[in-house]
Amino acid sequence: MTRLNGAQALIKSLEHEGVEVIFGYPGGAILPVYDPIIDSTIRHILVRHEQGAGHAAEGYAHATGRPGVCMVTSGPAATNIVTPLADAMLDSVPMVCITGQVALAAIGTDAFQECDTTGITRSITKHNFLVTRAEDIPGTIKAAFYIATSGRPGPVLVDIPKNIVDANNPDAYFDFDYESANFDLPGYSPSVDPDLDLVDAAAKLIVDAVRPVLYVGGGVLKSRGAEALGELVELTGIPVVTTLMARGAFPDRHELCLGMPGMHGNYTAVNAMQKSDLLIALGSRFDDRITGRLGGFAPDAKVIHIDIDPAEHGKVRRPDVAIAADCRLATEALISALKTKGYPSSSTDISSWRSTLSGWQEMFPLTYEQSVDGELLKPQYVIERLRDLSPKDTIVTSGVGQHQMFASQYWEFNYPYTWINSGGLGTMGFSIPAAVGAKAGMPDRTVWSIDGDGCFQMTAQELVTASKERIPIKVALLNNAYLGMVKQWQDMFYDERLSEVHLSHDLPDYVKWAEAMGCVAFRVESPEEVDEVINKANAINDRPVVVEFRCVNSEKVFPMVPAGGSNEDLIVDPSQREVQARIRSASSESSSS
Amino acid sequence: MTRPGDLSHHTLSVLVEDKAGVLARVADLFARRGYNIVSLAVAPTNDHRFSRITIVVDVESAPLEQIVKQLFKLINVVEIQELSPNASVERELMIATVRSAQDRSQIVELVDIFEAKILAVSKDRLTVSLEGHPSKVDDFEELLRDYGIDDVQRTGRIALPKIGNTPAKVRAE
Incomplete structure (x- = not known):
């Protein structure tokens, strides 16, 4: 037992939790906590904007599976980290965020840099705490890590008034003993183990299904369940779709991997769900970007919904069997239940379903036209070359927009935890700070941030962090001079009336800007240069690299389910529309006869 | 409403x-x-x-x-x-100030019927209170409305399960 003040106790508590890295930014109210950091084993990474601290913590958590930790001061710093908190909440990212707060006696007086941090973040954190006594710090930190990482993971915020960490305040000292620090959460006991009767009921549905699809979401990754999923697929031969949050949970190269479903999902993944008679939802939540118009979604499918958060069951789609449990444990239980039933010999033959799907895959691959002579780059081409020239286990982060969808579509994700993006909240600017966090957590891996020009301008300052802290991330900036996804919508749904979507190829000068931030920078304008520059970038490991790929502005992300439309209204690539029309008319004839 | x-x-x-x-x-x-x-x-x-x-x-x-x-x-x-209403006892308290210049005796009669109470009296106003099942309170309020309610405050419902009738604790699943 050691006598410590609140600030020392806070840092010691984080050490006890095994924290390696804090992404943070000091300031008035959190100042006392920054003093003991000097003596700590924890690495502090000084970001250039508090939003960067939050997204870096998220990137770290996504890549490592360990909770990301960020620390900022009160008031404007706390409000700057609101976006990453909301992002982590929607994507179930384990994160502990520590905010400074004005002294207890000043709370409620509109003091300098005071804001109601716990009030503001109430609905965008899994839980938050305002600590009022120094001696409560260890127990609260313990509780924060427990809540952030157990059950459905999420962000937890701990707000710490300045006086309880103030080394000059005699009341801020107490006997520190982390082992015996306690917390009491009588209302929190997340369900983890699956109910075996329900697992059995699920197994029965699987045995009888003719057109089953495994609809795999981020929960599989959060539960470290990719391996169990692989076993389940090997046993059953059931095809898999991986949502935007689950890319890599099942290898894209596997013949039963149909890829990404949803608004920009591929034809086969979308239609497999539509025509399915059994959706096995594993850690997925029937997000509107997956279902399209709900009334038209997978009309013939029964649903097995496995999710650790019972509130997801029936929130969107009523399940036939709902299992509130850890995805990995539930998958393992499902495997033994199926084996007990003599699977696969006892089950329905799904080979004709599988051949239907491979027929679709053949007719409707992802496709785009290559650049003609003198034309700028195609973003899809750039991503394909990045994919083929970078190490197989490269971690890819992305921002939000066309580049994100192209990256998800054209990268081949064969390993879990190699794809990090902002799925639920759709936060532009996520990519660069998330890459910083991922690389800080996985220093031996290549980390490519695939970014758009709009996103880049939102959080590029974290490249200064990367340079200064020697975190050699690589940024592939797909510069098409437009807010590409918004332009696509205006082109398709607003009669090509382009409103406030033009940025510029040249302003800012991205190469100069990147160089000014300490990066090596390249500009690529023609397809012939692409490979050489990517190879150069991959060979640089002592500082960050930015490659500006000048892209055409005409590309659209296809396929696309129009906003508000049903998945049946999927718009495929122009080159595939004739085939699609033939299939549609054939199926409407057969259903009317 | x-x-x-x-x-x-x-x-x-x-x-x-x-x-x-x-x-x-x-x-x-x-x-x-x-x-x-x-x-x-x-x-x-x-x-x-x-x-x-x-x-x-x-x-x-x-x-x-x-x-x-x-x-x-x-x-x-x-x-x-x-x-659920049939497996629990429910109560609510209402206090209301009613205009009584014309029909005081009718209001007092209602107070009697409902076993309500008179809390305060002035020349042309009565403040009454009623504790009871929320639907009874609804009925009483509705009847008072005809005389003109100046002010009304209800506590909102409180409830406990009936003795010997333990309601299922709604678990999260």
């Missing part, structure tokens, strides 16, 4: 940790998810660690199951009971 006594409403008895901000968390959740609260009453329980929030919810705004599950996700929510 929806009234607290409507049978279509459901009553949730929510045991929460008695900590700062818990009521705000519950209220926030209802606001954020678009659930309607018809009435809400909060008070300490016999265990000093906990408070009980009795919430009458409008199930037209969202399925009760979703409301309960979302409530359960709040870390400070310990237990939720759904109190």
Whole structure:
């Protein structure tokens, strides 16, 4: 037992939790906590904007599976980290965020840099705490890590008034003993183990299904369940779709991997769900970007919904069997239940379903036209070359927009935890700070941030962090001079009336800007240069690299389910529309006869 | 107009940790998810660690199951009971100031019939109180309305399960 003040106790508590890295930014109210950091084993990474601290913590958590930790001061710093908190909440990212707060006696007086941090973040954190006594710090930190990482993971915020960490305040000292620090959460006991009767009921549905699809979401990754999923697929031969949050949970190269479903999902993944008679939802939540118009979604499918958060069951789609449990444990239980039933010999033959799907895959691959002579780059081409020239286990982060969808579509994700993006909240600017966090957590891996020009301008300052802290991330900036996804919508749904979507190829000068931030920078304008520059970038490991790929502005992300439309209204690539029309008319004839 | 006594409403008895901000968390959740609260009453329980929030919810705004599950996700929510009207005793208190210049005797008669109380009297006003089942309180308020109500305040419903009738604790699954 050691006598410590609140600030020392806070840092010691984080050490006890095994924290390696804090992404943070000091300031008035959190100042006392920054003093003991000097003596700590924890690495502090000084970001250039508090939003960067939050997204870096998220990137770290996504890549490592360990909770990301960020620390900022009160008031404007706390409000700057609101976006990453909301992002982590929607994507179930384990994160502990520590905010400074004005002294207890000043709370409620509109003091300098005071804001109601716990009030503001109430609905965008899994839980938050305002600590009022120094001696409560260890127990609260313990509780924060427990809540952030157990059950459905999420962000937890701990707000710490300045006086309880103030080394000059005699009341801020107490006997520190982390082992015996306690917390009491009588209302929190997340369900983890699956109910075996329900697992059995699920197994029965699987045995009888003719057109089953495994609809795999981020929960599989959060539960470290990719391996169990692989076993389940090997046993059953059931095809898999991986949502935007689950890319890599099942290898894209596997013949039963149909890829990404949803608004920009591929034809086969979308239609497999539509025509399915059994959706096995594993850690997925029937997000509107997956279902399209709900009334038209997978009309013939029964649903097995496995999710650790019972509130997801029936929130969107009523399940036939709902299992509130850890995805990995539930998958393992499902495997033994199926084996007990003599699977696969006892089950329905799904080979004709599988051949239907491979027929679709053949007719409707992802496709785009290559650049003609003198034309700028195609973003899809750039991503394909990045994919083929970078190490197989490269971690890819992305921002939000066309580049994100192209990256998800054209990268081949064969390993879990190699794809990090902002799925639920759709936060532009996520990519660069998330890459910083991922690389800080996985220093031996290549980390490519695939970014758009709009996103880049939102959080590029974290490249200064990367340079200064020697975190050699690589940024592939797909510069098409437009807010590409918004332009696509205006082109398709607003009669090509382009409103406030033009940025510029040249302003800012991205190469100069990147160089000014300490990066090596390249500009690529023609397809012939692409490979050489990517190879150069991959060979640089002592500082960050930015490659500006000048892209055409005409590309659209296809396929696309129009906003508000049903998945049946999927718009495929122009080159595939004739085939699609033939299939549609054939199926409407057969259903009317 | 929806009234607290409507049978279509459901009553949730929510045991929460008695900590700062818990009521705000519950209220926030209802606001954020678009659930309607018809009435809400909060008070300490016999265990000093906990408070009980009795919430009458409008199930037209969202399925009760979703409301309960979302409530359960709040870390400070310990237990939720759904109190169906026929398996619980429910009470509400109303006080109302009624214009009585013309018809004081009729109002006094109503007070007698409903076993209400007269709390204050002036030349042309009566302040009355009634404690009872919310639907009885509804009826009384409706009848008083004809005479002209200046001011009315109701506490919102509180409820306990009937003795020997333990309602299923609504677990999160």
